[in-house]
Amino acid sequence: MHTLYWKPQSGSLAPMTLLEETGLPYEAVKVNADAGEHKSEAYKRDVHPLGLIPALRLPDGTVMIESAAMVIYLADLAPQKGLAPALTDPKRAPYLQWLVYGAATLYPAYIRLYHPDYHRVREGDDEAVKALARTAIDTAWAAVERGLADGRPFLLGDSASAADLYIGMMALWHPDPAAFKEACPKVATLRKAVWARPAASKALAAHAK
Structure with a gap:
């Protein structure tokens, strides 16, 4: 059985959605981030060395980190x-492209927007960091x-x-849903279709709590 270490309203939504979509048996361990559980020495030793969420413990006891890696792994487990x-399918290349694009381009921009303190050089930089992040987010979604x-x-057809x-x-993370829908109506339609799926909506409901 897989074990997902997660918290609501976080990047753990993606691997939880894949676990629901694939039907693989799993245990969801909710990490008390408000109490700093993920920053404890025990969590860093046994779960995620950087004290981050999510993490996925595999049936053999190995722990996987990085949400995009979990998504790729879980999808491949249930062909x-x-x-x-499949590896020989021409769609495999754009599939991996968009997954890595999400992890390497979109995700970091949102981190800068919602956690500008991680990126400030000096006090008072937060608004400048967030402004640059908003520009990066809009540019990334336009692509x-x-x-x-x-x-x-959908991205592959x-x-x-x-x-x-x-x-x-x-x-789901865009700070201005109305502006997002106006600027990216096709992505907004994709988003609606994704979260209307029964398995995906179950994971989303858990993360809304």
Whole structure:
């Protein structure tokens, strides 16, 4: 059985969604971040060396970190669900591209927006950091919108993949939902379709608590 260490309203939504979508048995261990549980020496030793959330303990006891890696791993464990193109499928390349784009381009921009203190050089820098983050976020989403310009409902075509679930998570994080929908209507439609899926909506409901 897999064990997911998670907290609400965080990047742990993506691996929890994949666990629900694949139907793999798992235990969800809610980490008390408000109490700093994830910063304890025990957590850093046994779960995540950097004291971050999420983390995924595999059935053999190995602990995996990085949400995008978890998404790729879990989707590949359940090929019958059709969430990941096979290695020889031409769609495998854009699938990996969008997953890594989410992790390397979108995710860090949101971290800068919501945690500017992680990036400030001196006191008083927070607003400047957030302004740069907003620009980066808007630019990054514009590229995703262009990726859907041919009318496809999902990143790879007519069917949702784990890449859509991962990108769809970050589409929930935009600070101005109305402006986001106006600027990126195709991504907004993708987001709505992703979270209307029964398994995905179950994970989302858990994270809203």
